[in-house]
Amino acid sequence: xxxxxxxxxxxxxxxxxxxxxxxxxxxxxxxxxxxxxxxxxxxxxxxxxxxxxxxxxxxxxxxxxxxxxxxxxxxxxxxxxxxxxxxxxxxxxxxxxxxxxxxxxxxxxxxxxxxxxxxxxxxxxxxxxxxxxxxxxxxxxxxxxxxxxxxxxxxxxxxxxxxxxxxxxxxxxxxxxxxxxxxxxxxxxxxxxxxxxxxxxxxxxxxxxxxxxxxxxxxxxxxxxxxxxxxxxxxxxxxxxxxxxxxxxxxxxxxxxxxxxxxxxxxxxxxxxxxxxxxxxxxxxxxxxxxxxxxxxxxxxxxxxxxxxxxxxxxxxxxxxxxxxxxxxxxxxxxxxxxxxxxxxxxxxxxxxxxxxxxxxxxxxxxxxxxxxxxxxxxxxxxxxxxxxxxxxxxxxxxxxxxxxxxxxxxxxxxxxxxxxxxxxxxxxxxxxxxxxxxxxxxxxxxxxxxxxxxxxxxxxxxxxxxxxxxxxxxxxxxxxxxxxxxxxxxxxxxxxxxxxxxxxxxxxxxxxxxxxxxxxxxxxxxxxxxxxxxxxxxxxxxxxxxxxxxxxxxxxxxxxxxxxxxxxxxxxxxxxxxxxxxxxxxxxxxxxxxxxxxxxxxxxxxxxxxxxxxxxxxxxxxxxxxxxxxxxxxxxxxxxxxxxxxxxxxxxxxxxxxxxxxxxxxxxxxxxxxxxxxxxxxxxxxxxxxxxxxxxxxxxxxxxxxxxxxxxxxxxxxxxxxxxxxxxxxxxxxxxxxxxxxxxxxxxxxxxxxxxxxxxxxxxxxxxxxxxxxxxxxxxxxxxxxxxxxxxxxxxxxxxxxxxxxxxxxxxxxxxxxxxxxxxxxxxxxxxx
RNA sequence: GCGAAAGUGGCGGAACUGGCAGACGCGCCGGACUUAGGAUCCGGUGGGGAAACCCAUGAGGGUUCGAAUCCCUCCUUUCGCACCA
Numbered sequence: 001x002x003x004x005x006x007x008x009x010x011x012x013x014x015x016x017x018x019x020x021x022x023x024x025x026x027x028x029x030x031x032x033x034x035x036x037x038x039x040x041x042x043x044x045x046x047x048x049x050x051x052x053x054x055x056x057x058x059x060x061x062x063x064x065x066x067x068x069x070x071x072x073x074x075x076x077x078x079x080x081x082x083x084x085x086x087x088x089x090x091x092x093x094x095x096x097x098x099x100x101x102x103x104x105x106x107x108x109x110x111x112x113x114x115x116x117x118x119x120x121x122x123x124x125x126x127x128x129x130x131x132x133x134x135x136x137x138x139x140x141x142x143x144x145x146x147x148x149x150x151x152x153x154x155x156x157x158x159x160x161x162x163x164x165x166x167x168x169x170x171x172x173x174x175x176x177x178x179x180x181x182x183x184x185x186x187x188x189x190x191x192x193x194x195x196x197x198x199x200x201x202x203x204x205x206x207x208x209x210x211x212x213x214x215x216x217x218x219x220x221x222x223x224x225x226x227x228x229x230x231x232x233x234x235x236x237x238x239x240x241x242x243x244x245x246x247x248x249x250x251x252x253x254x255x256x257x258x259x260x261x262x263x264x265x266x267x268x269x270x271x272x273x274x275x276x277x278x279x280x281x282x283x284x285x286x287x288x289x290x291x292x293x294x295x296x297x298x299x300x301x302x303x304x305x306x307x308x309x310x311x312x313x314x315x316x317x318x319x320x321x322x323x324x325x326x327x328x329x330x331x332x333x334x335x336x337x338x339x340x341x342x343x344x345x346x347x348x349x350x351x352x353x354x355x356x357x358x359x360x361x362x363x364x365x366x367x368x369x370x371x372x373x374x375x376x377x378x379x380x381x382x383x384x385x386x387x388x389x390x391x392x393x394x395x396x397x398x399x400x401x402x403x404x405x406x407x408x409x410x411x412x413x414x415x416x417x418x419x420x421x422x423x424x425x426x427x428x429x430x431x432x433x434x435x436x437x438x439x440x441x442x443x444x445x446x447x448x449x450x451x452x453x454x455x456x457x458x459x460x461x462x463x464x465x466x467x468x469x470x471x472x473x474x475x476x477x478x479x480x481x482x483x484x485x486x487x488x489x490x491x492x493x494x495x496x497x498x499x500x501x502x503x504x505x506x507x508x509x510x511x512x513x514x515x516x517x518x519x520x521x522x523x524x525x526x527x528x529x530x531x532x533x534x535x536x537x538x539x540x541x542x543x544x545x546x547x548x549x550x551x552x553x554x555x556x557x558x559x560x561x562x563x564x565x566x567x568x569x570x571x572x573x574x575x576x577x578x579x580x581x582x583x584x585x586x587x588x589x590x591x592x593x594x595x596x597x598x599x600x601x602x603x604x605x606x607x608x609x610x611x612x613x614x615x616x617x618x619x620x621x622x623x624x625x626x627x628x629x630x631x632x633x634x635x636x637x638x639x640x641x642x643x644x645x646x647x648x649x650x651x652x653x654x655x656x657x658x659x660x661x662x663x664x665x666x667x668x669x670x671x672x673x674x675x676x677x678x679x680x681x682x683x684x685x686x687x688x689x690x691x692x693x694x695x696x697x698x699x700x701x702x703x704x705x706x707x708x709x710x711x712x713x714x715x716x717x718x719x720x721x722x723x724x725x726x727x728x729x730x731x732x733x734x735x736x737x738x739x740x741x742x743x744x745x746x747x748x749x750x751x752x753x754x755x756x757x758x759x760x761x762x763x764x765x766x767x768x769x770x771x772x773x774x775x776x777x778x779x780x781x782x783x784x785x786x787x788x789x790x791x792x793x794x795x796x797x798x799x800x801x802x803x804x805x806x807x808x809x810x811x812x813x814x815x816x817x818x819x820x821x822x823x824x825x826x827x828x829x830x831x832x833x834x
Numbered sequence: 835g836c837g838a839a840a841g842u843g844g845c846g847g848a849a850c851u852g853g854c855a856g857a858c859g860c861g862c863c864g865g866a867c868u869u870a871g872g873a874u875c876c877g878g879u880g881g882g883g884a885a886a887c888c889c890a891u892g893a894g895g896g897u898u899c900g901a902a903u904c905c906c907u908c909c910u911u912u913c914g915c916a917c918c919a
Binding site for chain 2 (some may be wrong): 207215216217218219220221224225226227229231252253254255257279308334335336337339340341345346347348352353354355357362425427512545548553618619620621623624625626627629631634636638639645660670687688691692696697699700701702704707729775777779781782783785787819820821822824827828830831832
């Protein structure tokens with residue numbers, strides 16, 4: 001009695017994994033020769049336990065990696081750890097475990113889980129962000145950016161999470177709440193290090209159009225985030241204010257210069273510098289100050305929430321519309337943002353909803369200057385605002401022109417007059433990277449009373465994170481309390497200086513790790529550009545959609561910086577991006593709080609790695625959410641059991657046989673049908689994985705082949721052996737990307753030499769893909785009326801004759817003139833009657 | 835509101851360039867083997883109809899010999915952005 005799969009899978013999978021490891025089956029060469037494929041999955045945070053989202057992510061990547069290895073590519077498929085960050089520090093505060101120990105133990109546990117899944121990583125390239133030999137290059141990149149004025153220090157209002165006691169990037173604030181702990185985000189003013197990502201805003205935006213291998217929604221999200229908008233800066237001279245006349249001008253940004261003759265007032269944001277010019281002691285100043293204080297208070301908890309009621313006060317300042325020469329009031333109001341544009345706007349209530357709402361509330365004038373094309377002069381103010389482009393009225397020389405023309409005409413005039421400039425603005429802000437945290441990369445600068453900000457010399461890198469910082473969760477940066485770290489001589493003057501005590505945002509770590517994988521043990525440089533040049537770009541990057549705007553913008557920014565430094569050839573590191581869907585249970589994401597977690601270890605114990613992986617691939621296409629279904633898992637397990645039961649009892653017999661010659665069996669329908677199915681399956685699996693990146697349909701195709709082979713086997717005689725063998729061997733090969741362990745067992749049982757992983761991917765024989773006897777679908781007036789089995793090459797006229805000869809079809813066609821026919825050879829005949 | 839994606843059996847999903855709707859799996863129904871079956875194997879399974887046929891891919895229209903697929907209008911869901919001037 002042969003061994004059942006149920007009893008065998010665990011030992012079998014472990015044995016395979018040991019063999020692969022011993023044989024270094026997944027090791028990539030230093031430099032690829034010939035065709036290369038860089039297959040990458042997003043760097044995980046070592047939380048300590050794998051979840052199903054990880055398993056799905058890695059099963060997808062591994063299927064693609066194994067497939068391409070068999071296709072003869074040299075595949076780089078690495079894995080590592082995004083091992084700096086808050087949870088390690090929180091664990092230290094809560095349980096008194098040192099972050100390093102916690103992190104290392106978690107890495108060991110998760111690496112063991114990954115190994116048990118049989119993922120084909122080149123573990124010799126493993127990296128971890130918290131190791132000095134890695135983060136030293138963070139520091140080196142930071143120094144390079146400092147040299148190029150891409151890193152700078154600035155005092156700025158930042159998002160402050162009082163629970164995590166740290167600064168958050170805008171991207172880390174979701175609807176006014178901390179992306180990790182979900183508590184309300186406040187504001188605080190701090191000296192921060194920034195990276196000048198805005199210098200690359202234009203390129204980051206423009207190149208989105210040249211990333212055809214990226215999902216449209218990710219590109220849309222990035223476009224939105226970068227927020228490019230074309231417009232003009234217009235200077236409104238200040239005419240007078242409370243108590244006195246004054247010089248100067250208010251600069252506003254607008255994308256609707258065509259509406260400028262309708263600008264009946266200006267609005268500045270709270271905190272706008274012009275407000276400081278109000279004379280102390282004036283009632284206007286008091287009014288404005290009171291308003292600003294109210295606005296600032298509200299700002300703290302409302303960031304990202306619903307827009308609030310528009311409010312403002314008249315500053316008493318008056319400016320002149322440089323186009324219409326009209327005198328307009330300047331207001332301060334809560335709906336204008338200091339962070340965007342110039343922090344000041346011209347308000348055109350007739351043609352902007354927000355301005356309209358504000359003007360109604362405070363009874364400010366509303367003047368129509370754009371009307372829909374074809375309508376005459378509009379007298380009354382539109383209600384609500386008419387925001388679309390149209391034709392201008394009451395706008396001087398631009399009257400009668402379209403909005404688009406008017407924008408050009410007015411801009412030219414403004415430029416000639418010296419009061420307007422065409423410009424482009426971006427919503428994206430510079431990337432604040434300072435974190436008041438311990439478990440991160442120390443920022444390599446010192447502060448010297450004599451020399452100011454002094455970078456740590458390259459030769460002194462890495463600035464190593466001290467081990468003994470007090471982690472209490474209170475106070476500012478833990479490093480500030482480590483005297484032996486803080487106090488260091490100034491590299492320039494040698495006098496006592498203080499080290500920077502903030503650490504880097506961990507997105508810095510993950511912005512360049514995929515270069516390091518190419519050259520992971522280099523201790524002279526972050527990487528050798530020649531080696532990286534051979535492997536990049538990443539041919540497939542698989543990860544969650546959650547990183548669409550943060551990680552995936554930062555790493556594009558890094559690529560451009562590294563290109564400009566001369567380390568990279570290209571500024572876009574990722575050719576194809578696959579954002580896999582979430583793994584759900586009961587319609588929602590698995591989470592501890594919902595108690596709906598499915599434990600990967602548990603699945604592997606009960607069904608094995610192959611089944612667990614197979615289910616995550618089979619149940620849904622990669623980019624869609626996947627609903628976990630235990631019955632579906634059992635279905636996948638049954639599939640592997642069936643193939644096992646088909647092959648194993650016959651394996652030794654089949655192993656002794658030869659495969660059939662290329663055209664053998666062509667005359668006998670049973671044999672031909674099986675061979676055709678074999679080759680059609682090869683074709684389907686190959687095309688779906690390679691061209692469409694669909695992994696559920698290839699699995700389904702192999703299941704079909706199994707069903708066909710089982711049926712064939714039931715009526716098989718000993719002389720059918722070679723054909724049965726061909727089907728079984730093909731299944732063993734095709735299955736390898738999806739269920740690699742069982743494929744090895746089937747392969748060697750069938751007499752295969754070496755590992756399946758080393759076999760060339762089977763090619764479909766074109767001769768078997770063509771059906772010789774084709775089933776032609778016959779339609780009458782576009783409706784399905786019958787089928788005919790005919791030789792595939794039969795001419796149209798004869799197919800029509802046979803249709804007439806068919807009892808049922810003949811009856812339908814009899815006596816009715818044919819207007820025309822449409823014939824797809826071997827597939828379909830549509831007979832259109834009068 | 836703006837942007838993106840998606841609506842197909844009881845469920846997950848398939849249908850590549852417009853050409854047999856529902857592959858494959860789950861579930862369900864029936865049968866075989868069995869002391870038993872929640873194991874295994876075989877058969878069936880969109881709806882209506884005795885049948886010929888008819889109806890059916892969110893709704894309605896259109897293009898076409900032919901539409902799940904293309905076009906228009908609308909509805910719903912998910913995601914992202916949201917006072918960005």
